Amino acid sequence: MSMYGSGQASKRQKRETRNFDTNEFFPGLSRVEYRPEAGPDETLFYRYYGGATERVHGRTMEEWLRPAVSFPHAFRSTGADAFGQQTFQRPWDDGTNTMDNFKRRIRAAFEFYTKLVVSHHSYFNNLGHVGAKYWTLYDRDLCPEGETPEETGRNMDEAIELVTELQQRTGVRPLWLGVDLFSHPRYVHGAGTSPEAGVVAMAGAQVRRGMEAAHRLGAEAFLFPAAREGFPSILHSDIQREMRNYARFLRMAAEFKEKLGFRGQLLLAPTVPEGPACGSGGWAKGGTGFGGGAGGHSYLYDAMSALCFLKHHQLDRHFKLSVHLGNDVHISSAFGVLGSLDTYSPTEDGIYHDPSVIDLREATLAMKTILEQNGLPSGGGLNVVAAPHRQSIELRDLFVAHISRIDAFARALKAASRMLTDGQRYLSFHTGFGSRMAGGAGSPTAVGASGIVATSPGGTTTEATPGLEECEEYVRKHGEPTQTSARHEHWEATLAHYL
Template sequence: MSSFAPAAKRPKRGKASADSEAFPDIKRIEYKPDAKPDDLLCFKHYNAKEEIYGKTMEEWLRFSVCYWHTFRGTGADPFGYPTLIRPWEDGDDSMEIAKARIRAAFEFFSKLGIKYWTFHDRDIAPEGETLEETNRNLDEISDLALELQKKHDVKLLWGTANLFANPRYMNGAGTNPDPHVLAYAGAQVKKMLEITKKLGGVNFVFWGGREGYQTILNTDVKRELDHMAALFKMAVDYKKKIGFTGQLLIEPKPKEPTKHQYDYDAQTVIGFLKTYNLDGDFKLNIEPNHTTLAGHGYEHDVIVASKLGFLGSVDSNTGSPDLGWDTDQFPMDVKGATLVMKAILEQDGLTPGGLNFDCKVRRESTDLEDMFVSHIGAMDTFARGLRNAVRILTEGLLPTAVKERYSGFDTGIGKKVEDGKATLEELEQYVIEHGEPAVLSGRQERYETLLNRYV
C-alpha cells in the first residue's frame, strides 16, 4: 500500500459536476473472446459467470479495485510533480471533491464489472482540524459510499486505517516511542473498524507502513513489538465488542519506507502472531511485489501463507525486480498468476479475501482509458492463470510428480517421522539396516518444463 500525494501539490483544474458522468466515452466492459489484438476495452479471457473447477470465475478471482492508487494516485514521485489530473479533481482536498471522486469510483467499478473495493480512511475523506471533525467527515462520505454500494451492487472487500502518511506517524504508529501517538493510532483503528462494519466489509487490514526502524541505535525492538501486539489485541477485543465478523489481516513488507519493517515476510509475521498468541485472530494479506522485495520469488509468500493456513487475501500486483523498490505495477505475467492461482485453488479459494489490485498506472499513463486498460489486462492475466492452474490440477502431472518425490514419507520410517513418532535411535537403526541412501535427482528442469507446457 502506498499513500497519495498531498492535494495541495496538484495543479488547479476546473470543478466537474458531482452528478456528471466521469467516463462518458467508456461503456461497460464485456467479454469478447474473439476480440482483435487492438480491441483493449474488453475481456478476452475473463468471463465472470463461466463455471470452472466448481465455481464461477468471479467467485474464484474476487477482483477488487483499490481506492488509494486508482482514485487518489497522482503520478507524483520523488523526482516529479503530479501528472494524473482527473476531471473530477480541482486541487482541493474538500468534502465536495471527495463526493465527486467517490461517485466517479463507483461508476468505474460498475463499468469494469468489479464487485469489490478497498480503501484507507484518509483516502475517501479529508482530515479535519480535530479527530472529531475528521470522524464526522468520514461518517458523511461513508454514508454516501453505502448508498453507492447498494446502487451498483459493489461490496467492501476490506477497510484499513492510514497509520503512516501523517507526520505524526513518522516514528511509527503502534511501535511509536510516544504513547500519545499510539493512542491516536488506536483511535483511528477504532473508527475504521466501525466504518468497515457499517459498509459490510468482510476483512480489515493492517499494513505497518512505518512499523520498523531506520537505525537500531535508538530502537528498543522488544518494547516496540510488545506495543504493536498490544494494539492488535485491542483491535481484536473491539472487533468482538462491536460484532464485526470480518477477518483481520496483516500485510507483510520487508522495507520502505523504513530500513527494516517488523512485518518482513509471511514467515516473520506468522512467527510474530504465534509469539503473541494472535494466530487465531489474524491471517495474511500477501502482496507479491512485497515478496520480491524480501528477496523471494513472486509466488513464495502466497504459497507459504497458504500451506501454513494463513493466506487470507492477495494484493495482486507486481514490481520491477531490476529496480528493487515498490513500484506497484499491474500484474501482466501469466506464469506468476498461474502459480498464485494454483495455490488459491488448492486451498479452495480466498473467501472472504480476494485479489485486490493494489496497483497504479505509470505516471506517464495519463489517459482515463489507461485506468480501464490496466485493470482489464490484469484481470485477463489472472483469468489465464486460473485456467492454467485448473489444467495443472486436473491433469495432475505436476502434483503427481511432487507427491512421488516425497512418497518415502508415506510409509515406514518416513511416516513415523512425519507423524512425530520417530526417535533418533530408530533413525540410527534404520541407517544401519539399509546402508547409504540412494541420492535421487531433483529434476528441476523437468518441473520447469512441465509448468511451461501449461503457460
C-alpha cells in the same frame, strides 16, 4: 460512544444491482465484455476472465479470484512522482481537500466499478449489471481528516452515508477497509511502535473509527499495514519495548472487534525490502522514498517474520496475512495464514519498479498455491493495484490497466489448474516409515516411548512417530536410499507450456 453516533451497523449490502447506470465521469466508455476471440488491439475486452460465467477447477473464476479495485491507486493517483508534478487531470478531482471533492471521487469510482462488468452478449441479462463486486480502500480515502476528532467523525458519517447508498444501488462492497497509519506526519516514527504515547493513542482512536466504518459498510476484512512499524537505528531504539507495544496495540484491536460485533477477518500486511519501514532507502522512519541505501529495519519484514511475531505474542488466531506475489504467498499458505493477495510484487532487489508489469509466472505459481489450499478465506481476494503510468493520461488507460491485470490472473488461474501435480514427489511418505514420520498426516498430540503419538484429522490415534533409534534401524534394513530426480526442468517446461 462512537464518533459516528449511535446508529446500528448496517446490514451487508445485497449483491444485486439496483439500476445504477451513469456516464457522468466516463462518457463513451461502456461496460467491459468477455470476448475470448478479441484481437491484440482490442484491449477493452476480457480475453480470459469469464467472471461468474466460466468454471475452473470446480468453481467460477469470480469465486476463485474475487478481484477488488484498489481505490487509492485508481482514483487518488495523480501521475506525480519524485521527479515530476501531477500529469493526470481527472474530472472527479479538483485537487482540494474538501468533502465535495472526496464525494466526487467516490461517485466516479462506483461508476467505474459497474463498468468493469463481465458480460457476453447472449447471457448478459442473466448476469445483472455488476462489474467489479469488490473494492479496497483506506479510511482516509473516504473523507478529509478534520481539525478535531469530532470533525473527522462528522466527515466520516457523511461519506459513509454516500457510500452506503452507492453500495446498495450497485451491489459493490469492500473486500477490505484498511487503516491509514502511514501517510500523516504524526506517524513518521511509526504508529503502534511510536516512541510517543500520544501518537499511539491517536492511532488507536483512528483504528476504532476505521473498524466502525468497515462494520457499517459490510467490509469482509479490516487491514493493518505495517508500513511504518520499524526502527531506523539501534542507537536510540528499544526494540523489545516497541514490539511489546505493537503487540498490545493489535490485541486492543482484536478485543474491540469482538465488542463491536465485526465479523470480518483481521489482516496484517507485512512490508517488503526497500518499501515502507526500511529506513533511508524506503518510506520508513526517516525514509525518503523507494530506492537508495539501507539504514532501517522493519519488524514485519516478510510473511515469516510477521508469523513469528504473531505467534510469539499469541495473536495468530486473530490475524491472517495480506501479501504480495512471491515467496510470501507460499509461506503464508503453508502455515494457514494466507488471507489476501496484492496483484503486484517487488523485483529481486525489492523495489516496485513498475506496478503495471505482470509477472505471469509468479501469478501462476500463486494461483497454484491458492488452488491447493482450496481458495482464499472469507475476506480474501485480489487487491487489483493498477495505477496507469504517468504518461497514460486518458481515462481509457485506467480501464485497460485494470482489465489487463484481472485478465492476467484469470490466465494464471487457468494455467495453474492444468498443471496441478498428483503428489508423486512425496509418495514415500504415504506408507511405512514415511507415513509414521509424517504422523499419519495428523498433528502431534503427546509424547510416547518411541516418539510422538499423532492423531489423524478424524481424531483417531495413529502409530507412534519414529525416534532417532528407528531411523538408524531403518537405514540398517534398507541401506542407502535411491536418489530420485526433482525433474525441475521438466516442471519449468510444463509451466512455460501452459503460459
